[in-house]
Amino acid sequence: METLETIKNLTMTQWSFYAVSVLTLFGALGTILSKNPIHSVIYLIMTFFSLSAHYVLLNAQFLAAVNIVVYAGAIMVLFLFVVMFLNIKDEAPELDNNKIVIGASIVGGTIGVILVAAIRLTESQKIDPSTYQIKTGFIETLGQLLYSKYLLPFELVSVLFLIAMSGAVMLGRKEKGERNF
Amino acid sequence: MQQQLSHILESGSKLSVELLLFAGLISLILLISFLKKNEKARNVIWLVSLIVTVVSFFALTQTFVSDALLFNGLIQNSSFSHFGKSLVLISTAIILLHIKVMKYDLEGEYYVLILGIAFSLSFLLMSSHLLSMFVAMEAVSLSSYMLVAFRQKAHNLEAGIKYLIFGATSTALMLYGASFLYGITGSLSFAGIQQGLTSGTSDGNMVQIALLMTLAGPLFKLSAAPFHIWAPDVYEATPTPLISYLAIAPKIGGLYIAFRLLETVPYDHTIILSIIILLSILIGNFSALTQKNAKRMMGYSGIAQSGFLLVGLLGLEITGLRASGFYMAVYIFMTSGAFLLLDMVEKQTKSFQFSDMSGLSQKFVFFGIIGLIFMVGLTGLPPTAGFTAKFLVFTNVWEQYSGGGHKILLWVLLFGLINTAISIYYYFKIPYFMFLKTPPENKSENSLNMTQLSLLTILAFAVLALFFAPQWVQNQLF
Numbered sequence: 267m268e269t270l271e272t273i274k275n276l277t278m279t280q281w282s283f284y285a286v287s288v289l290t291l292f293g294a295l296g297t298i299l300s301k302n303p304i305h306s307v308i309y310l311i312m313t314f315f316s317l318s319a320h321y322v323l324l325n326a327q328f329l330a331a332v333n334i335v336v337y338a339g340a341i342m343v344l345f346l347f348v349v350m351f352l353n354i355k356d357e358a359p360e361l362d363n364n365k366i367v368i369g370a371s372i373v374g375g376t377i378g379v380i381l382v383a384a385i386r387l388t389e390s391q392k393i394d395p396s397t398y399q400i401k402t403g404f405i406e407t408l409g410q411l412l413y414s415k416y417l418l419p420f421e422l423v424s425v426l427f428l429i430a431m432s433g434a435v436m437l438g439r440k441e442k443g444e445r446n447f
Numbered sequence: 448m449q450q451q452l453s454h455i456l457e458s459g460s461k462l463s464v465e466l467l468l469f470a471g472l473i474s475l476i477l478l479i480s481f482l483k484k485n486e487k488a489r490n491v492i493w494l495v496s497l498i499v500t501v502v503s504f505f506a507l508t509q510t511f512v513s514d515a516l517l518f519n520g521l522i523q524n525s526s527f528s529h530f531g532k533s534l535v536l537i538s539t540a541i542i543l544l545h546i547k548v549m550k551y552d553l554e555g556e557y558y559v560l561i562l563g564i565a566f567s568l569s570f571l572l573m574s575s576h577l578l579s580m581f582v583a584m585e586a587v588s589l590s591s592y593m594l595v596a597f598r599q600k601a602h603n604l605e606a607g608i609k610y611l612i613f614g615a616t617s618t619a620l621m622l623y624g625a626s627f628l629y630g631i632t633g634s635l636s637f638a639g640i641q642q643g644l645t646s647g648t649s650d651g652n653m654v655q656i657a658l659l660m661t662l663a664g665p666l667f668k669l670s671a672a673p674f675h676i677w678a679p680d681v682y683e684a685t686p687t688p689l690i691s692y693l694a695i696a697p698k699i700g701g702l703y704i705a706f707r708l709l710e711t712v713p714y715d716h717t718i719i720l721s722i723i724i725l726l727s728i729l730i731g732n733f734s735a736l737t738q739k740n741a742k743r744m745m746g747y748s749g750i751a752q753s754g755f756l757l758v759g760l761l762g763l764e765i766t767g768l769r770a771s772g773f774y775m776a777v778y779i780f781m782t783s784g785a786f787l788l789l790d791m792v793e794k795q796t797k798s799f800q801f802s803d804m805s806g807l808s809q810k811f812v813f814f815g816i817i818g819l820i821f822m823v824g825l826t827g828l829p830p831t832a833g834f835t836a837k838f839l840v841f842t843n844v845w846e847q848y849s850g851g852g853h854k855i856l857l858w859v860l861l862f863g864l865i866n867t868a869i870s871i872y873y874y875f876k877i878p879y880f881m882f883l884k885t886p887p888e889n890k891s892e893n894s895l896n897m898t899q900l901s902l903l904t905i906l907a908f909a910v911l912a913l914f915f916a917p918q919w920v921q922n923q924l925f
Contacts, residue, residue: 380656381656383652384650384652384653384656385653387650387652387653388631388650388652388653389650414448414451414452414455414519415451415519416519416521416578417455417518418458418518418521418522418579419521419578419579419582422567422570422579422582422583422586423582425469425472425563425566425567425586426567426582426585426586426589428472428476429472429559429560429563429586429589429590430589430593432476432479432556432559432560433556433559433560433589433590433593433597434593435556436554436556436593436597437593437596437597
């Protein structure tokens with residue numbers, strides 16, 4: 267009865283949170299459980315979209331937009347393209363190997379149980395709506411932080427990309443006399 | 448705003464070593480783009496990277512160490528980071544010399560990645576904030592993955608993919624844990640987290656779990672259990688000088704970050720850390736026993752050695768950290784020397800199998816004796832610095848235990864000593880085959896290269912000298 271009361275008293279935000287969470291988990295499970303790689307990719311895109319909805323709920327609109335544009339848009343489309351291009355007809359054999367599936371489930375399940383137990387024991391502080399800064403997740407605040415307080419990691423990331431780019435060029439280069447696809 | 452800008456500008460002026468390395472990185476990329484792709488150009492690129500490393504090292508000795516927080520508390524140039532940076536630059540120089548004396552004709556991008564690792568490691572060694580730690584650590588990881596996969600042979604790519612997948616998993620775990628730490632304390636900087644945990648009423652279990660997950664990153668860098676699985680495959684597939692670098696340099700950063708994270712969370716970590724140490728030493732040693740390939744054996748030995756490196760962190764005393772720092776310094780010379788030895792053996796026999804090394808020292812007695820020094824050092828026996836290093840870290844454990852520490856410390860001490868004895872078996876396999884087995888009849892006569900032998904001798908001299916004069920390193924240690 268008590269749970270029924272709680273469900274009745276849920277606010278609109280909470281309803282949307284639960285709905286989006288169910289979608290996210292459904293997409294994540296679909297990604298790892300579907301045997302066809304293309305289905306996996308499409309489930310993953312769904313997960314990204316519902317994650318973006320979570321960002322909006324957390325008042326991080328810019329992050330939500332970037333997540334859709336970069337991950338769900340660019341990266342996943344590229345991913346889908348590669349999967350289709352390579353024409354992987356064979357269904358993933360990993361799921362038929364019971365040893366791997368059982369081992370992975372045990373490890374993942376244990377971490378999950380430990381985390382759930384620990385989080386249930388923790389008291390979380392509620393945010394006070396009256397003092398909450400509405401501008402927290404706005405792009406303006408983010409830009410100001412990135413170029414003042416977090417300038418160093420921001421610049422470090424550009425070095426990281428430089429190294430990654432030179433490495434990627436090298437890895438993608440064809441050697442003479444080598445068989446190409 | 449004005450104040451913040453001047454703070455950033457002032458902080459930037461204290462990063463002379465990093466700026467030098469970065470300038471070197473950029474000039475290498477420019478040289479690669481505009482020089483022709485021939486051997487002469489590659490020699491120029493090698494020379495430039497060596498000059499950058501040496502100049503940065505001398506710039507480092509000139510810099511003034513202060514514990515002040517730079518860039519709004521993102522990094523802190525403490526005395527241990529100063530020491531760690533000098534170790535990184537020394538190992539970079541050793542590896543560059545190794546590449547040259549063994550006549551590897553590597554393409555320019557390799558040097559970009561090697562300097563990239565040195566650059567990111569010096570930021571990792573200074574980080575006092577979860578964000579700067581994460582970015583620096585990812586830069587190290589990314590360069591390492593590419594160094595492993597570069598040769599584009601099937602087994603290189605396989606090792607690279609394995610390394611990437613294990614690395615990405617441990618990074619994901621680390622980020623997840625870090626996000627919990629942030630959620631609990633509301634701060635990303637190490638000092639802020641520490642303050643939040645001591646003053647707040649947060650639940651101990653959750654903090655411990657979050658810390659353990661965050662440790663996944665540094666433990667992966669150290670190749671300590673349970674994040675060790677990548678080590679043997681990667682060690683076997685990667686070209687020798689590169690894996691020699693990957694075996695020493697990221698461990699310096701991993702050790703420091705592990706210390707900082709453990710120090711940040713003000714709880715008793717003895718049991719968790721002891722279990723990690725015991726697992727690493729056990730897995731590393733017992734898997735190394737049955738190996739037939741010397742490079743694979745070095746991979747398992749690296750797992751065991753990182754267990755010994757972590758022993759100094761037990762109790763989180765400054766003497767323990769000093770012991771671990773000394774161990775790290777000795778480990779650099781021992782490991783790079785051992786890999787150079789294996790590389791020279793490979794030049795003679797064309798393989799890394801123990802059985803092919805038979806009787807090599809009967810031909811080259813001096814070479815064999817030098818090789819023996821490294822293996823004695825890795826085992827931890829006198830008269831090499833390996834003994835001093837093991838002695839110092841175990842003294843730290845004994846002091847912790849006799850000062851009323853947990854019972855598990857005695858187990859660490861006993862297991863460490865027993866496993867040192869066990870490791871004699873596999874480390875001495877190399878000298879055993881080289882000295883005592885009879886060489887096969889139809890051996891082609893190759894003579895040893897003198898420059899290779901002299902670099903090997905210098906490294907062996909360092910391993911011996913630090914036994915007789917450990918103060919050379921200890922005076923540098925904070």
